[in-house]
Amino acid sequence: MTGGGKGDGTGDRTVTDEVVDSLRGADDPRLRELLTGLVRHLHAFARETRLTQREWERAIAFLTVTGKACTDTRQEFIMLSDVLGLSMLLEMINDRHGPGATESTVLGPFHMTESPGRELGADIDLVGGGEPCVVSGRVLSRDGGALPGATVDVWQADGHGFYDVQQPGVQPPGNGRGLFTADGDGRFWFCTCVPSPYPIPTDGPVGGLLRATGRHPYRPAHIHFIASAAGHIPVTTHIFVAGSEYLDSDAVFAVKPGLIADFAPVDDPESAREFGVANPFRHARFDLVLEPA
Template sequence: MTADATSTTVTDQAVNSLAGTADPRLRELLTGLIRHLHAFARETRLTQAEWERAISFLTATGQTCTDTRQEFILLSDVLGLSMLVETINGDRAPGATESTVLGPFHMTESPVRRLGENIDLVGGGEPCAVSGRVLSGDGTPLPGATIDVWQADGNGFYDVQRPDLQPPGNGRGLFTADAEGSFRFRTCVPSPYPIPTDGPVGDLLRATGRHPYRPAHIHFIASADGHAPVTTHIFVAGSDYLDSDAVFAVKPSLVQDFELADDPSLARELGLPNPFRHARFDLVLERS
């Protein structure tokens, strides 16, 4: 029997071994995985040494994961798989806020904060205000909606990356929309930053000549009763790397202006120096 015939037999045997899988969806997923992996190995003529290197890489990826770092999500992100899965499952009604990737840093619970509170506890960036409303698809405000927010500090690091320099919960907040569905908080204008490169994913980026940078952004998860939650970002208009995001997550509808506002009264109300940066946008949810 030829090597090609033997490889096909092995594939069929592996697929047939799933015949007793009680969950039909699990059987479908594993069957597809086996067939595609085996086809990849045959197409590329995968060598034993390359297979061993891949196993070592995946092992190191798992060993890099901690309670505050998810290297496998980061790997999925830089391979475009996270964005592909989001896109496949991200069909939304016209006008609804587009979703994008969760990212690897939603690893800790955001502290509950009052509307208007400052999530930037360390300073170092340009102060700004972020405000908007949470709306249903028909424009009806959604009072009591929750808005989970997280972002890097002015130097491009999340709290879990530098626990010695940032207090827990810095750059994070869990807000509840008011009776008009409105939300607001103070923070700093986010800056572009590199994803972590001190692990296997960084080795992969260097080996492929890719940069690790993400454009400036703030993460959101908005949810309300009777509506599908949305996981999204807002990206700072004019930021570097909008056209080459390391995790392929930019959508034009999510790029927002952080305008320079010259309004002493509003600045005093928000507790910001005047003039200040102000981003205004709405989060529109579709009914579930």
Template sequence: MTTEHTTDLTGEVVDSLERTADPRLRELLTALTRHLHDFVRETEPTMEEWERAIGFLTATGQMCTDTRQEFILLSDVLGVSMLVETINGHREPGATESTVLGPFHMTESPVRALGANIDLMGAGEPCVVSGRVLAPDGTPLPGAVLDVWQADPEGFYDVQRPDVQPAGNGRGLFTADADGHFWFRSCVPSPYPIPTDGPVGELLKATDRHPYRPAHIHFIASADGHAPVTTHIFVAGSRYLDSDAVFAVKESLVQDFAKTDDPSLAREFGVPNPFRYARFDLVLEPV
């Protein structure tokens, strides 16, 4: 097929979209068509290669369940999730930076009181996480809501191993107090591999990439009159901070989980001594 004919074909497809009622949808489909056709012209895939690509996408969809989103995982490892976050994540100076949602925010976090322990298994190194939710000018945001979730010390979320972990393990929905303060108990997160038992794992293997993520805790923080932020807190000194499989590390999100040897503070928090203590603020920009 000549280049002239393939260009004409692209034009025909673009023309067929002209009657799309939603202008944004028309813009998106037009750009997608042009870029996809350019990709095909540039790489000239064989029929066997194109059928394999279709098979890969089909298998990706078939891997999705109510508790696992393989397409989000694919978006993550290709850097698309982080690119979309970066484009949409313009923040006022000092506001907390956003990062990827990840594929395991697939179930509601249980409502918990401030100070509750989200490590229901008690298997990891104990830690306390605390801070405040603030506006950029330092004003506390009372009643801010924090959705928190993390993997267990072996690197699995509760939905991955429901026969091992109780539902809601590593998850909590907290409401900040009148001073915007929040705190909860947990275990120190550890680095872990993203799931590799599906098409995304096959892609990583084929491209000689490791599947590991540095240790982190997920947050979605929201407050009335302010833009919510989806973010992580990464453990300082963790492996893979410089090679996160989903490209989600930002320097401002790396926090110290300090080793703390203070029996009176441990008694106050209700954790064994010594323990690890992470303190940081989440800053939301007004809307």
């Protein structure tokens, strides 16, 4: 039983102490550690801000509608984690990649469906309407060696800033997505369109939170990657289009300078024929460097 302190239980024994004590029987020590930290920080937050009952009820209601907004093709809780910077913080805390390896960044809320397997050089832009682009690079180990047979999972929004799962019936499933296998020299390449900046969905509770705090919902233009190879730590990352709007104010705080790539203009009919794209086009070169496991 708590001590005789008034209001937030500041006596010799607080409700926080009682809750922490109640967790001592947890069989999993990591679960006990996580819940103990959560309780202590959550209770400290309530004390520090003098949280009212009405405010806590509104918070519970917000979390409830956030859960109800989640579907098979939309993950509102991931967006909430993203806009609060927690997703990016976790990436930084858990980053195991050493100097020279490709930096990781957030997964984002749209890796909701399996990318279709595609041949090297395939065009993942199935709807057109964007500026033609080629993305190429190599998958390498941090010592510089090629990683033949590495897998490169790619997904992006279309030229208008929408993912396929956001526009069923408009975009075919798998538009802007591809799962590629690097060749014997670790090389990969594919055709697509230059991505554009876009807003994260704002028609749900996360959008309401952004409006309430005076924040914009926009992300700079980018392409997502997950690269993996035997004996190496997979990396989840983006490449951001150099010069894009919102590089300095990404709604999910995911931009790192080393992930900004130049989508260089190319006016060369022979190169266009080689890659199977219209001329002129843009070409982004970006190597994916993995840390040995």
